[in-house]
Amino acid sequence: MSVGQSVRRLEGRSKVTGTAEYIHHLRLPGMLHGKIHRSTVAHGRIVRLDTSAALAHPGVQAVVTIDEVLAVAPNPYYGPAFHDQPILAHGKVRYVGEPVAVVLASDPHAAEEAADLVQVEYDPIDPVFDEVAAARPGAPIIHDVLKPAGMFTDLKHLGGRSGTNVALDARVRRGDAAKAFADADHVFEHTFRTGKVIHATFEPMVSVAELQGGDGVTIHTASQSPSFVRAEVSRLLGWAENRVRVRTAHLGGGFGAKLYIKLEALVAVCALLVRRPVRIALSMDEQFYTITKHGATVRIKTGVQSDGRMIAREVETYWNGGAYADIGPRVTQKSGFTAAGPYDIEHVSLDNYAVYTNEPPAGALRGFGISQLVWAYERQADVIARTLGIDPIEFRRRNVLRKGRPHATGTIVSNLEIDAVLDLLEQRMEWRRPFDRGTGTIRRGRGVALGLKACISPTTSVAMVLLYGDGSCALQCGTVDMGQASDTAMAQIVSEVLGIPTASVRLAAPDTNVTPYDMATLGSRSTFHMGNAVKAAAEDVRAQLLRIAAESLDANVSDLECVDAEVVSTRGARMTLREIMLARFAMQAGTIVGVGSYTPAYKKPDLSTGQSPEITPFWMLGGAGAEIAVDTETGRIEVTRLVNVADVGRAINPASVDLQLTGAAIMQLGFTLFEEMVFSDGQVVNASLADYKIPGFLDVPADISAAYVEVPHEHGPYGAKGVGETGVFSPSPAIANALYDALGIVPIDLPLTPERVLRAIREQGGSPLEEA
């Protein structure tokens, strides 16, 4: 029917005609625009905050500081893992760019001018920016006391801890790594680092709040997590959740930036204070001061036998979480436990530290920490392989985790096709054909990498499918379509169950007054979790339709099926959906409601060992292969071929799967070759698309392709797994391994800019370049 087909996107017409709805476009009568005055120091106490000049500026209606905020939100600290981030700076600032005050005016230009007139005097405190330095004893302390949110029981023990910047330490212990290193034929030890990059969503973050019904508030927001926003804003205001309505529309990109609370608490408080609708829309540069990907320092040590079998691995990772935890502690733990990679290693010791620093907060960015770890373990893999004289693909094949074997967390691996992905990668890369490594100043190399992710757990999705009086169908689910084509995939599932055309399924935009709870659109979880909920909701409707039809047609339910928008019996009798509604309600009216929900099985890991018999609902596996040409005189890398392969369970919509894999790979290509936030004393100095380059048409490799293995996951809807992040796991190390293949260069941090590569080439040749 519909599942497994490259069905056209439901919203395609609206997107190509410029009429698709984005919250960015929302204007409400009487609406005020808010502009944020931001901290100019990385760490300091606020000694004086003077808003009088801003307030006196023509057109300004109000200036809001923490003093005003406290009147409606007495405990103004929010966050998904820690309640550590104040709605506006509260006595102290912890990074350059932290919101200190908001100016509200009818004219956004007036608000912007006045925001510059807010006067703040700071008493500076020593800042700390490096994640390893910040974790050391004696580092300047950024938060006086740790305040876990309470939603996660494994963070409870951190409550009240003080005198540290380590928000969370999470560990995995399996076997006896120390002893195994002593037994190993070879031990390899490296430190790999990645810097900070950002999502740069093209619809910058935007939220609009308005009062509703005297005692409620509606927040229109470009958010990936409407349910979380409702719960968190309710908590901040001390209200029941049903007084807060959160709705969204199409998102102009998300990639993890638009999760949890960003502007929502601030606009809600502002609207409550001035009793008018308030809109705050960030500019592109302000996004650089809002949320980033984690920089990370990964120290990785691996013990290997001469036959190429890895027997021990110890990984210590410091995650640069910036000034506020956001979801960093989850990145630290949920990705950290995969640091041994897609490999069967008997003795494993993993330590992960979520560290506060005086940089902008870090959170989720497509991959949730995985690409930082893959960067480390897959680069080391090629060093090991070359040292032992083993082909890189063969080396991986000797070590991969096979079904029925325990992962480092103790979970027995199932529904994971590593061998098949590796075979596909080898085939697509034409690995066994001779490869020309170039001569003179243009050298060529090729490399591969494999990355493993565990989908975050436990989470819940709930969906409703409605059949209206005329037989038309609506789907109410809170999955946010930010470009990944989730609306279409969910409609395909309804289509498959009810036997109606995909295009006839109408989706409600996520709205907490309309769509039931969904944890959030993140971590490639939606196709699996919401897909299962949607399938169950549609099956609920189908069961009702069949019961009604069975009665009307005097047939057995087991003899009926839904086909071509009708219920058809094996004896040839048939009823249209319209006729069924008439039969059920005695008039062409009424609603049939189907409900479905999904929460996968999960067992919390042991706090001291990280062991769990059920750590994740599904494993995601992404492989990449790259061929590059590097100019040894300029250090410039050209990626001539990029192959991305994945285990997707089953593709609900093959065209969308291709788009996700390739799009993710190109995004990661930017993070690999040139994207990098540059800081000076905590100040981002390249906060614009002019200075922070993202991939354009001319950066896309001439030969880029995606391929995938389809072996249905036993619990996935029609066997599907999530795929939105898979393409980011492996391109970076695949490209770096190609550079290693071409020139033998190992220790370079991301991104692989011409300058970094040239410095490494010159250093290797014994004639290092002078520092600039």
Added chain:
Amino acid sequence: MAYHHSRRTIGLTLNGRPVTATIDVHDTLVDVLQRDFALFGARESCGQGLCGCCTVIVNGTAVSGCLYLAAFADGAEVDTIEGLAGKDGLHPVQEAFVAHGGFQCGFCTPGFVLMTKELLEQTPKPTDDQIRHYLSGNLCRCASYPEIIKAVKAAAGS
């Protein structure tokens, strides 16, 4: 500091219809299209004329509407994405973008569609390289570039 608004009225032909608007001299074309005409297909993203989300056609040439002052559009023919589809349906370029999935989040899509139309008027049968170079001033953060190439080639009938 005195904050002085200087306002004036401009007349333009917007998607084929004569219209007037009273504007501030600092208003950009995108400001006016959104505020006075509820046209949101051209939208500001990078704010520097680098991403192409704000593409508008002025007197037959694509401009960055987030930088182009509305005052300069006085007397001009201004065409936006909203004027592209005819009564009979989508423009062939729009059809091709839908058929080949040449978009994800869609925020940059109107700019790509308008630039593709301009490209095909100048070069009816572009090569991959010509497509890449002509569209290199438009960015897509979701990176639907391979699908956009397919869409452009389909629209060109090649």
